[in-house]
Amino acid sequence: MPNITFTSPEHRDKTVYAPAGSHKDTILKVAKENRVPIEFSCEDGECGTCLVKVTVIDAHKKKHAGHLTPKERTVLKELKKVTQEELDTMYVDDLAPDYRLACQCIVRDEDILVEYGTGELS
Ligand code: FES
Numbered sequence: 613m614p615n616i617t618f619t620s621p622e623h624r625d626k627t628v629y630a631p632a633g634s635h636k637d638t639i640l641k642v643a644k645e646n647r648v649p650i651e652f653s654c655e656d657g658e659c660g661t662c663l664v665k666v667t668v669i670d671a672h673k674k675k676h677a678g679h680l681t682p683k684e685r686t687v688l689k690e691l692k693k694v695t696q697e698e699l700d701t702m703y704v705d706d707l708a709p710d711y712r713l714a715c716q717c718i719v720r721d722e723d724i725l726v727e728y729g730t731g732e733l734s
Pocket of ligand 1: 651652653654655656657658659660661662663687713714715716
């Protein structure tokens with residue numbers, strides 16, 4: 613059962629336990645259920661409002677490796693949070709970029725730190 617720690621310069625850190633077997637839950641869904649105020653708008657991977665930075669807390673694990681949806685790839689490129697070269701490398705190495713869209717990123721069985729708050733991310 614993964615621990616998800618949400619951190620923001622404007623709010624106190626909050627660590628929550630994602631429910632077991634929640635392999636369909638997005639970071640945004642878990643945040644909303646736990647009253648973590650990540651900004652969002654479309655909830656469909658199109659606007660980029662829910663941009664977060666995701667770090668795997670266990671240093672022995674690889675970077676968060678959940679696959680990006682096509683919409684997420686497009687928006688992250690538009691926001692210049694990932695390059696085409698990085699996207700290409702991700703598929704070879706099964707890695708994910710630091711920046712994700714909370715409404716698209718599925719929670720996996722790994723402890724992660726989620727940084728949110730537009731001021732620090734832009
Ligand atoms: S809320 Fe629009 S991309 Fe996530």
